[in-house]
Amino acid sequence: MHRIASGTARGALMAAATVLALWSAPPAAEAARTDVVLGVRLEPPHLDPTAGAAAAIDEVVFINVFEGLTQVDRDGSVKPALAESWTISEDGRTYVFQLREGVTFHDGTDFTAEDVVFSFDRARADDSVNAQKGKFEVIDTVTADSPTQVTVTLKRPVGDFLITLGTGDAVIVAPESAETNKSEPVGTGPFRFSRWVQGDRIELVRNPDFWGPAARLDKATFKIIGDNAAAFAALMAGDVDGFPIYPAPENLPQFETDPRFAVVVGSTEGETILATNNARPPFDDLKVRQAIAHAIDRQAIIDGAMFGYGTPIGSHFAPHHPAHVDLTGTYPHDIDKAKALLAEAGHPDGFKATLKLPPPSYARRGGEILASDLKKIGIELELIPLEWAQWLEQVFKGKDYDLTIVSHTEANDIDIYARDDYYFNYASPDLKAVMERLNATTDTEGRYALMREAQEIVSRDAVNGYLFQLAKTGVWDARLKGLWENAPVQANDLTGVYWDE
Amino acid sequence: MTAFLLRRFASLAVTLLVATGVVFVVLEVLPGDPAALMLGVDARPDTLEALRRQMGLDQPAPLRYAAWLAGLVQGDLGTSHTYAVPVADLVGARLAVTVPLALLALALAVALAIPAGVHAASRRGRAADTGLMALTQVGIAVPNFWFAMLLVYVFAVTLRLLPSGGFPGWDAGLLPALKALVLPAVALALPQAAILTRVMRSALIDTLHEDYIRTARAKGLSAGAALWRHALRNALIPVLTILGLQFSFLVTGTIIIENVFYLPGLGRLVFQAITQRDLVVVRSVVVLLVALVICITFLVDVAYAIADPRLRRQSS
Numbered sequence: 001m002h003r004i005a006s007g008t009a010r011g012a013l014m015a016a017a018t019v020l021a022l023w024s025a026p027p028a029a030e031a032a033r034t035d036v037v038l039g040v041r042l043e044p045p046h047l048d049p050t051a052g053a054a055a056a057i058d059e060v061v062f063i064n065v066f067e068g069l070t071q072v073d074r075d076g077s078v079k080p081a082l083a084e085s086w087t088i089s090e091d092g093r094t095y096v097f098q099l100r101e102g103v104t105f106h107d108g109t110d111f112t113a114e115d116v117v118f119s120f121d122r123a124r125a126d127d128s129v130n131a132q133k134g135k136f137e138v139i140d141t142v143t144a145d146s147p148t149q150v151t152v153t154l155k156r157p158v159g160d161f162l163i164t165l166g167t168g169d170a171v172i173v174a175p176e177s178a179e180t181n182k183s184e185p186v187g188t189g190p191f192r193f194s195r196w197v198q199g200d201r202i203e204l205v206r207n208p209d210f211w212g213p214a215a216r217l218d219k220a221t222f223k224i225i226g227d228n229a230a231a232f233a234a235l236m237a238g239d240v241d242g243f244p245i246y247p248a249p250e251n252l253p254q255f256e257t258d259p260r261f262a263v264v265v266g267s268t269e270g271e272t273i274l275a276t277n278n279a280r281p282p283f284d285d286l287k288v289r290q291a292i293a294h295a296i297d298r299q300a301i302i303d304g305a306m307f308g309y310g311t312p313i314g315s316h317f318a319p320h321h322p323a324h325v326d327l328t329g330t331y332p333h334d335i336d337k338a339k340a341l342l343a344e345a346g347h348p349d350g351f352k353a354t355l356k357l358p359p360p361s362y363a364r365r366g367g368e369i370l371a372s373d374l375k376k377i378g379i380e381l382e383l384i385p386l387e388w389a390q391w392l393e394q395v396f397k398g399k400d401y402d403l404t405i406v407s408h409t410e411a412n413d414i415d416i417y418a419r420d421d422y423y424f425n426y427a428s429p430d431l432k433a434v435m436e437r438l439n440a441t442t443d444t445e446g447r448y449a450l451m452r453e454a455q456e457i458v459s460r461d462a463v464n465g466y467l468f469q470l471a472k473t474g475v476w477d478a479r480l481k482g483l484w485e486n487a488p489v490q491a492n493d494l495t496g497v498y499w500d501e
Numbered sequence: 502m503t504a505f506l507l508r509r510f511a512s513l514a515v516t517l518l519v520a521t522g523v524v525f526v527v528l529e530v531l532p533g534d535p536a537a538l539m540l541g542v543d544a545r546p547d548t549l550e551a552l553r554r555q556m557g558l559d560q561p562a563p564l565r566y567a568a569w570l571a572g573l574v575q576g577d578l579g580t581s582h583t584y585a586v587p588v589a590d591l592v593g594a595r596l597a598v599t600v601p602l603a604l605l606a607l608a609l610a611v612a613l614a615i616p617a618g619v620h621a622a623s624r625r626g627r628a629a630d631t632g633l634m635a636l637t638q639v640g641i642a643v644p645n646f647w648f649a650m651l652l653v654y655v656f657a658v659t660l661r662l663l664p665s666g667g668f669p670g671w672d673a674g675l676l677p678a679l680k681a682l683v684l685p686a687v688a689l690a691l692p693q694a695a696i697l698t699r700v701m702r703s704a705l706i707d708t709l710h711e712d713y714i715r716t717a718r719a720k721g722l723s724a725g726a727a728l729w730r731h732a733l734r735n736a737l738i739p740v741l742t743i744l745g746l747q748f749s750f751l752v753t754g755t756i757i758i759e760n761v762f763y764l765p766g767l768g769r770l771v772f773q774a775i776t777q778r779d780l781v782v783v784r785s786v787v788v789l790l791v792a793l794v795i796c797i798t799f800l801v802d803v804a805y806a807i808a809d810p811r812l813r814r815q816s817s
Contacts, residue, residue, distance in 0.1 A: 183584075238661065
């Protein structure tokens with residue numbers, strides 16, 4: 001019996017070896033590749049960027065499949081897209097757009113001024129589910145003057161209107177396909193939607209009829225890999241060519257030493273802050289908030305939570321923006337000063353508070369380091385981990401929190417500080433006045449001056465603890481060229497991507 | 502027998518109904534608004550209301566429960582909030598990954614465990630037995646996601662024989678699809694195989710002490726022949742019972758494995774649906790799984806009743 005059993009085992013082993021040998025037969029001679037497989041962390045819930053806020057939607061279809069009238073370029077500036085040119089009236093309320101001619105949607109229908117009217121009317125309609133509906137409500141009228149000219153009149157001047165038009169929420173859709181864009185996106189971009197294997201991947205193919213310079217890739221696949229260990233393995237095994245946003249900074253040093261990969265560190269629009277409930281005692285006291293600001297060791301948080309990737313910030317503004325002022329010196333890391341301020345505020349022995357943390361690692365890891373920082377001045381934090389759904393419900397909607405850590409990823413979003421009823425519970429007439437003037441200003445230098453003023457107000461009031469600008473840490477095959485280094489908008493523009501072998 | 506079947510069937514239906522109620526209520530109290538999650542931090546109240554209306558969330562809970570139940574009875578699992586497609590289609594596509602994966606793992610576990618169990622039992626107390634038992638101890642103790650990562654490291658990252666994860670789909674051909682399932686199946690199978698080996702071994706050792714084996718041996722049958730011809734068949738009964746139980750563990754085990762191997766299976770669907778508060782998907786899939794487990798138990802009960810008439814009398 002023994003002999004039979006071991007004989008069987010040997011046979012099985014040999015069979016297994018044969019199968020493995022056949023299996024790993026090398027692929028036919030390698031030609032220059034014209035396809036790319038990129039990893040993304042989250043699967044988009046659907047593929048219509050005008051009906052949801054999920055960054056995951058924009059990361060796949062924005063710019064690649066759908067385009068707007070304008071486009072925010074790699075450096076954050078605005079360039080023409082479906083609109084070839086435009087003129088803005090003196091009072092900053094009337095925009096006249098000249099549209100590109102001969103543009104067609106992927107289903108063959110023509111792109112005309114009517115599509116622009118349809119898209120903007122849809123975005124601001126009563127039953128609109130556009131996540132940025134508020135930004136479209138300033139539109140008073142949209143009219144098609146001719147098939148290639150559209151006039152947009154605003155209720156009041158909005159200085160960054162052209163930037164709004166260059167985001168995923170403002171892409172132009174056709175009335176024929178708007179209803180089904182969630183599952184079958186039809187746009188005008190350099191790539192067409194090909195297939196979505198839910199839970200696994202989304203495939204795009206080149207649009208041969210694209211109005212601009214054709215994409216160099218024939219095919220692009222976005223593979224959904226949520227697990228950090230799986231992301232690492234997929235890259236190492238060559239199953240994906242790269243992650244435009246790599247989810248685990250702790251692996252980056254390993255990729256940096258591996259010549260097969262390029263690690264590209266850029267910046268995002270994500271201001272990572274210790275958001276503070278300004279209405280809840282003791283945080284309603286400026287001295288307490290200043291004490292916290294002095295107690296924060298930004299570099300320690302960047303090193304400990306993000307493995308060194310991130311840029312310290314002193315206000316709610318992206319350091320790569322031309323209007324940025326470095327305000328990290330307003331409240332330098334100074335424990336003695338922090339203790340003194342806390343004593344002045346009537347809390348010489350500190351106090352207890354809660355810190356609610358959403359799932360991303362910048363928050364979970366950053367929270368622990370922050371808690372140890374604040375402990376040094378007597379503030380005992382209870383860390384409460386939350387899921388996103390809970391965070392939105394309790395913190396963002398319910399304003400039921402003391403402190404929380406979160407990254408605000410919208411571009412140029414310092415205006416949230418001037419919003420009534422926003423979850424910071426901060427109200428400053430000074431800032432509101434600045435924001436009103438900003439909206440009434442269209443000349444660039446004037447706008448920048450006002451933006452600087454706004455940064456200083458927010459910083460001075462220590463509304464929140466300002467931690468760091470989230471880095472965009474991309475890892476991809478060293479031969480892959482043309483991916484964006486920075487992320488001024490949430491998009492993975494593949495138009496200029498190619499293999500350099 | 503008919504009365505027995507009817508009784509069992511009625512209790513099955515009641516259990517399922519109770520399950521739908523429990524699942525609905527539990528998910529109702531879960532904090533987090535799916536509409537708010539979809540619209541993100543800049544959502545305005547009126548946009549949120551519009552989306553909630555679109556998703557049917559503005560209806561009172563009892564009405565939504567009734568509507569869901571009515572749908573279930575007609576075989577309609579509802580429409581996913583996030584994907585906006587029928588849940589039945591989603592589940593169908595996911596089962597095409599999870600079921601083959603679970604079956605493959607089960608087959609692998611049996612293929613490993615039965616020879617190993619027989620081998621250990623036939624050389625009880627000797628080095629081979631002790632060695633195998635030590636191995637099964639490791640197999641039971643080590644979580645399958647750890648096996649998974651180890652397998653990925655060896656076969657995908659280092660040897661590059663197999664993909665590190667993902668699933669090309671069955672339409673990509675049998676070989677690529679199987680290649681994608683091998684590592685996850687092995688990771689799932691190893692702990693199962695370890696348990697089965699131990700069950701197989703002790704069941705065989707028990708039967709080897711039975712009178713009929715002694716009779717067979719007395720009639721001149723060799724130890725090996727007695728084991729293969731008589732003991733093995735009888736020892737398989739407890740093994741099959743464990744296998745039935747393990748199937749439901751396999752289904753839940755796939756949740757972890759599907760995440761490690763980023764496979765688009767049912768487990769990953771549920772996991773994702775929970776974090777996105779896609780409650781329609783979560784509750785329908787959970788009820789489906791409950792139904793599956795209940796049905797397996799029901800079938801096992803019926804099989805026992807057929808095999809052993811005493812059980813029929815006992816339950817009446």
